[in-house]
Amino acid sequence: MIVDAAAKIGIEVPIYCYHPALGPLGACRMCLVQVEKMPKLVTGCTTPVAEGMVVHTRGPAVDKGRQGILEFLLINHPLDCPVCDKGGECFLQDYTFRYGPPAGRFSESKLERAKDAPISDFILIDQERCVLCQRCVRFLGEYAGEPQLMLKGRGVETVVAPADDRPVTSPFSGNVIDLCPVGALTSAAYRFKARPWNQVRYPSVCPHCPVGCPVTVTAREEHVMRVEGRPIPDRDWGWLCDRGRFGYDFAVHPSRLLTARLEGRPVPEAAALRQVARWLGEVRDRYGAGAVGFVVGGQHTVEDAYHLRRFAETLVGPGVQLAISQRVRGYLPPWLHGTYDDLEAADAVILIGADPYRAVPVLHLKLRQHWRRKPALPRWGVGVRPLGRETLPLRDLVVRPQAMAATLAWALQRAAKDHPAARAVAAGLGAWEPEDPAAAEALGHVLVASERPLLVWDGHDPEVETVLRALASVRGDRPTPVLPGFGPENARGFEWAGFPGGYEALRRLLEQAASGAIRFLAVWGADLMREVPDAGLVEAALARVEYAVFEGLFPPQGGERFGVWLPGAAWAEEAGTWSTLEGRLSPVAEAVAPPGDARPVRSILAGLARALKRPWTPEAWDPMVGTEAGLLPRPQRPEAEDLPSIAAPPPWRLAGDQLYVVAEADVFAQGAPSEILAPRRPAFWGRVHPETWAAFGSGPSGGRLTLEREGRRWTVSVGPDPTVPRGLLFLPIGVAEAPVYQIGEGPVTVAQPLEVRGG
Amino acid sequence: MFKTVKALAKGLGTTFKALTEPRDTIAYPEKRREYAPRFRGKHMLAKDEDGHELCVGCGLCEAVCPANAIRVVAAEAEPGKPISWTDRYSVDYEVDLIRCIFCGMCEEACPTNAVRLTPFNELAAYSRLDMIADKEELLHPPVRK
Numbered sequence: 001m002i003v004d005a006a007a008k009i010g011i012e013v014p015i016y017c018y019h020p021a022l023g024p025l026g027a028c029r030m031c032l033v034q035v036e037k038m039p040k041l042v043t044g045c046t047t048p049v050a051e052g053m054v055v056h057t058r059g060p061a062v063d064k065g066r067q068g069i070l071e072f073l074l075i076n077h078p079l080d081c082p083v084c085d086k087g088g089e090c091f092l093q094d095y096t097f098r099y100g101p102p103a104g105r106f107s108e109s110k111l112e113r114a115k116d117a118p119i120s121d122f123i124l125i126d127q128e129r130c131v132l133c134q135r136c137v138r139f140l141g142e143y144a145g146e147p148q149l150m151l152k153g154r155g156v157e158t159v160v161a162p163a164d165d166r167p168v169t170s171p172f173s174g175n176v177i178d179l180c181p182v183g184a185l186t187s188a189a190y191r192f193k194a195r196p197w198n199q200v201r202y203p204s205v206c207p208h209c210p211v212g213c214p215v216t217v218t219a220r221e222e223h224v225m226r227v228e229g230r231p232i233p234d235r236d237w238g239w240l241c242d243r244g245r246f247g248y249d250f251a252v253h254p255s256r257l258l259t260a261r262l263e264g265r266p267v268p269e270a271a272a273l274r275q276v277a278r279w280l281g282e283v284r285d286r287y288g289a290g291a292v293g294f295v296v297g298g299q300h301t302v303e304d305a306y307h308l309r310r311f312a313e314t315l316v317g318p319g320v321q322l323a324i325s326q327r328v329r330g331y332l333p334p335w336l337h338g339t340y341d342d343l344e345a346a347d348a349v350i351l352i353g354a355d356p357y358r359a360v361p362v363l364h365l366k367l368r369q370h371w372r373r374k375p376a377l378p379r380w381g382v383g384v385r386p387l388g389r390e391t392l393p394l395r396d397l398v399v400r401p402q403a404m405a406a407t408l409a410w411a412l413q414r415a416a417k418d419h420p421a422a423r424a425v426a427a428g429l430g431a432w433e434p435e436d437p438a439a440a441e442a443l444g445h446v447l448v449a450s451e452r453p454l455l456v457w458d459g460h461d462p463e464v465e466t467v468l469r470a471l472a473s474v475r476g477d478r479p480t481p482v483l484p485g486f487g488p489e490n491a492r493g494f495e496w497a498g499f500p501g502g503y504e505a506l507r508r509l510l511e512q513a514a515s516g517a518i519r520f521l522a523v524w525g526a527d528l529m530r531e532v533p534d535a536g537l538v539e540a541a542l543a544r545v546e547y548a549v550f551e552g553l554f555p556p557q558g559g560e561r562f563g564v565w566l567p568g569a570a571w572a573e574e575a576g577t578w579s580t581l582e583g584r585l586s587p588v589a590e591a592v593a594p595p596g597d598a599r600p601v602r603s604i605l606a607g608l609a610r611a612l613k614r615p616w617t618p619e620a621w622d623p624m625v626g627t628e629a630g631l632l633p634r635p636q637r638p639e640a641e642d643l644p645s646i647a648a649p650p651p652w653r654l655a656g657d658q659l660y661v662v663a664e665a666d667v668f669a670q671g672a673p674s675e676i677l678a679p680r681r682p683a684f685w686g687r688v689h690p691e692t693w694a695a696f697g698s699g700p701s702g703g704r705l706t707l708e709r710e711g712r713r714w715t716v717s718v719g720p721d722p723t724v725p726r727g728l729l730f731l732p733i734g735v736a737e738a739p740v741y742q743i744g745e746g747p748v749t750v751a752q753p754l755e756v757r758g759g
Numbered sequence: 760m761f762k763t764v765k766a767l768a769k770g771l772g773t774t775f776k777a778l779t780e781p782r783d784t785i786a787y788p789e790k791r792r793e794y795a796p797r798f799r800g801k802h803m804l805a806k807d808e809d810g811h812e813l814c815v816g817c818g819l820c821e822a823v824c825p826a827n828a829i830r831v832v833a834a835e836a837e838p839g840k841p842i843s844w845t846d847r848y849s850v851d852y853e854v855d856l857i858r859c860i861f862c863g864m865c866e867e868a869c870p871t872n873a874v875r876l877t878p879f880n881e882l883a884a885y886s887r888l889d890m891i892a893d894k895e896e897l898l899h900p901p902v903r904k
Contacts, residue, residue: 082817082870083847116846192833192847195818221832 002044002055003031013057014066014095016181017133018045021237022143028133030095032065033057041065063099070100076111076156078128086183088196092131113159119149120168121679122188122246123177127159130184136160136176145368145391146170160184171361171668174245178229178238189246189676190226194218199225202589205578206244207299207571209667210487211360212580213240217248217572219591224248224572235340241361242680243667250570250672251595255554257567258596264560269597270607272564276522277611279547279563280316283520289317293509293518293545296499297325297488298525298552298568299672301576301588304601305497307618308524311605315614321518323506324494325526327487327665327733329533330459331502334492335635336468338454338481339582343370346454346481348446349394351381353404353458354485357389359665363456363485363581368392378446382407383458384662385725397439398725401662401745403649405463407434411444412471421473421643425466428645447471452479458665459486462503463646470643483581486665488526492632493579496623506532513541522549524601525568529557531670531734533663535741551604553672557736566604569594570672574601577623585623585630658747659688659696659707659729663740669732684719685738687730693720696750705729706751707743713751714743799861800880802854802892803900805873812842812898813873816849820865820874828858829865844871852894856882877904 001024003013016028024046031044036054041061049055056062073092081087113127134151137160141147148168152161162168176185199220206213206227214230215238227248229238250256260272283291294312296305312320343349343366356364368391371379381387381394384401388394399407406429413426434440447453448471457464472480495501512518514537521541528538542548542561550562553570575590594600599607602618609616624630654660668680684702697703702719707729716731716738724730729748731740785792794800805813816833832851842848865874879902884890 080845082819083815083845087817088822192816192835194833195822197822198818198831 002033002035002042002047002049005049006044006055006057011057013044014091014099015045016091016131017135019135019139019179022135022138025134025138028131029069030066032062032069034059034062066095066099067101070096071104071106073131074100074104075106076113076128078110078115080129081183083192084126084129084183085186085191086129086180090183091181092129092183111156114161118167118188119162119185120173122242122676123168123173124186124188124191125160126184126186127161129182130160131182132158132160133181134160135179135181136185139176139179140168140170140173142372143369144170144172144175144365146172148173149176171241171243171357172239172365174242175229175239177245178240187226187246189249194220194225200591202572202591203230204572204588204591205580205586206240207489207578207588208243208247208671209241209360209665210484210489210491210581211362212489212578212584212586213244213362214238214586215240215244217589217591219572222592224251224592239362239365241667243361243671243677246676246680247672247674248572249676250553250674251572251592253554253673253675255673256570256595256598257553257555257565258598260567260597261565263563269566269599270611272566273604273607274611276547276549276564276566277608279549280520280522280608281612283547284316287519289319290321291517291519292316293321293323293513293521294524295323295325295506295509295521295526295528296494296524297531298527299571300490300494300525300568300601301574301578302490302493302497302585302623303576303621304524304574305494305499306621306623307602307605309498310619311609311616315609315612315616321509321512322499323509324491324499324501325488325523325528325531326491326503326506326533327531328459328663329462329503330457330465330486331462331504332457332459332482332484333465333469334495334501334583334632335637336472336480336482337492337583337632337634338479338483339584339631340366342452342479342481343367343454343483345452346370346377347374348378348450348453349380349456350443350447350453351383351387351394351456352408352464353383353387353460354456355383355387355458355664356456356485357392359458359667360485360581361667363483364392367456378450380443380446382443384728385723385730395439395442397436397443399434400649400652401660401728402461403434403652404461405467405646406432406649407440408443408447408464408467409470409646410434410437411440412447412467412474413444414441415444415448416474419474421470421640424643425470425646428647430648432648448474452481455480455482456485457482459484460663466643466646469641472637473640473643485581488531490579492583493577493585493623496579496585496632503533507534507537510534510537510541513545514543516544519546520549521545521547523551523556523562525552527552527554527556527734529742530736530739531741533741533745535739536744551601553598557739567594567596567598568604569598569600573598579632583632583634585627585632654727654747655749658727658749659692659705660727661707661729661731661740661743661745661748663733663745664730666732670734682719682732684717685732685735686716686718687721687724688718688728689724689726690720690722692724692726692728693718708749708751709744714739716743794878794880796878798878798880799863799866799876800878800902801856801876801882801900802859802865802897803875803877803902803904804852804894804897805875805904806898807844809844811844812848813844813871814849814852814869815843815845815847815871815873816852817847817870819868819870823864823868825862825864826858826860828855828860829853830855849894852897854892854897856890856892857887875904877902 231238834850
């Protein structure tokens with residue numbers, strides 16, 4: 001298109017409706033240019049460039065055309081720039097200033113329309129300011145596939161309005177704020193907070209899910225004002241989900257830890273550090289460095305993890321136990337880790353358990369664009385519930401819980417009968433067959449035969465790692481890229497900083513703590529009780545260790561077991577580096593200062609070293625060294641490995657009064673609390689099939705269920721969801737009110753139906 | 760001797776001549792000077808005839824101020840309790856009168872004619888903090904314009 005060609009050589013053609021990601025439309029007529037040998041002005045956004053074409057982007061005819069368009073656009077515009085949140089970064093302002101007419105000739109009264117009307121809990125629409133470019137309509141309708149905004153009315157009465165007068169609920173709705181070239185769609189949370197010129201923009205990375213979308217954080221007077229998408233040319237459009245866009249207020253949440261606590265009492269930070277140093281010194285001197293354990297997680301940068309490791313190695317001594325907090329048991333070997341380029345080039349997409357829409361929403365958007373471009377490619381979803389959606393059609397293969405790895409191993413063995421790796425993993429299956437052998441066989445064929453498949457794994461079943469290794473071995477030199485749709489955030493960065501990855505390392509550390517071998521446990525940022533799959537092991541470990549220290553943003557679950565709480569600096573309060581879903585390091589900026597007594601890890605460690613009377617300063621380290629423009633290096637595929645075989649899953653058995661609990665990542669449920677996002681929190685934490693709900697609960701819309709296992713009881717809110725298979729209860733990971741890992745996955749007895757909400 | 764008397768007479772002559780001439784100074788603070796109507800002194804924030812503030816907190820004065828003397832924080836008024844004539848108002852408006860160079864650009868930039876520089880120029884205080892005029896002070900200026 002002419003506008004793209006002009007942009008490439010640095011010539012500005014004004015545009016409203018055109019966006020390279022959305023494609024040409026030609027609705028706003030702002031991009032009129034003069035093409036020689038064409039009788040009239042043409043729209044630059046719908047005219048493809050051709051050999052020998054001569055285009056004039058300025059000149060009397062073009063200027064007159066632009067002036068006319070702008071005069072029309074401003075006829076009904078209220079000219080309320082001083083009270084408009086877009087003022088200062090508004091393309092209507094800019095283009096009128098640059099290309100507009102000196103004065104309008106329209107002296108009649110202007111049409112009055114809806115002003116500051118909410119279209120959702122986060123977005124306000126001002127129809128008077130709208131220039132009807134339809135970017136928002138097309139983004140939600142075509143790009144995200146959720147047509148919740150539409151044009152209503154004809155002619156001069158055309159307005160953008162929510163479809164069916166229902167509020168916009170798409171998790172990608174916030175992007176229309178960035179897309180709107182004028183002040184028609186504005187953020188409710190940012191309303192009247194600041195102006196573009198009195199705040200500073202910092203490039204950063206979203207901390208709320210493993211995707212790590214590029215964002216711009218804007219701050220004024222030590223407060224984060226808003227978060228916007230940050231497009232990276234040729235790599236990322238800068239789309240965000242609403243979790244990332246509106247979840248920035250966690251740093252000023254009332255529950256934030258702002259003072260150090262010693263046995264629950266607020267104490268000066270120095271006193272807390274002295275106490276920690278006494279404990280650490282005592283354990284180290286008496287039992288050696290092996291009795292000290294460090295677990296990292298939460299919103300820590302790669303540099304934080306590096307300082308932690310160096311501190312542990314130099315001041316505690318070699319042999320200190322390190323681990324990264326994990327939310328699932330699975331681990332993706334770095335050599336299988338794919339990139340977004342692999343997605344671009346993929347000729348098959350297979351989701352293994354992962355529902356990107358819930359767990360890593362922006363990856364869903366990327367997968368959807370891949371589907372829109374190449375709809376005919378094979379796309380599979382293997383999960384305990386159907387993973388396909390209207391916005392991302394898949395061929396669904398629904399398996400029983402616990403049968404995921406077996407089904408994949410069976411499929412692999414069917415497609416590559418002669419390969420030793422495939423035979424090895426399937427050796428333990430015996431005569432077991434998946435429920436839908438034909439579909440499984442077809443899936444196995446896609447896995448083995450496609451040239452460049454892309455897999456997305458939710459990490460839920462650790463045995464799938466074995467199947468993935470076998471698959472890579474079967475595929476030989478052809479790549480088998482896998483994108484990990486599971487946390488924790490920045491996990492690859494922690495590994496790059498020298499922490500051992502994977503659930504095994506964490507489990508070993510916790511078992512040593514539970515057995516008494518580790519006597520000093522410091523948890524940096526992670527809320528272990530809430531997020532680690534084996535909550536019982538965490539409980540045992542915390543009960544057994546002599547000294548437990550917590551550093552983080554919010555009081556942890558089971559916090560009374562930690563002798564000292566240290567308030568830590570949050571994301572956007574400390575500069576550093578962050579790793580994204582594709583294993584790419586990206587800088588995060590320090591936009592504001594940490595509040596209260598909160599300190600970055602390096603300050604805490606320096607204080608600890610002082611209290612230990614040992615000279616230590618955090619050493620400078622550039623994590624980018626050794627990466628390929630930030631992309632972490634992928635190790636070579638190991639040569640033939642001995643793979644354990646997958647055992648046949650136990651037969652599916654569920655008593656009449658039982659539900660099978662399955663943990664699932666949900667980006668709107670997990671993570672740091674946000675008051676802005678409170679309306680978007682799920683109404684009910686648990687989800688069951690409507691028939692299951694009818695059997696156990698009462699009331700049509702959901703209520704509470706009391707679950708019982710081994711004498712312990714939990715009451716969680718549960719609602720019906722038709723996509724959930726019968727008998728299963730999906731609970732989000734990392735929610736204190738529905739502690740899925742304390743309840744434990746697997747069958748659980750429903751104690752008594754109890755109606756609280758409903759009707 | 761004669762020379763001395765002559766010099767004395769000359770000097771006193773100048774003195775007595777000056778006594779009868781019109782004075783260049785005024786007896787401040789008993790008498791005050793008249794300023795030109797467009798003299799740029801201390802700022803004020805104006806209200807409209809209904810008592811609503813004219814300032815909507817758009818921040819253009821802050822943006823244009825060459826001395827970075829102005830700080831504006833806007834907010835949304837509670838429904839039914841308007842503070843300015845629209846639902847946006849300035850919750851904080853501060854002018855650092857030590858930094859201010861009284862150039863009048865804020866007055867020129869103001870889209871609602873809310874901020875005005877009055878002829879009042881008696882700016883003195885015992886502390887620097889007292890020289891930062893807050894919104895309350897600016898809404899009640901000693902001299903209006």
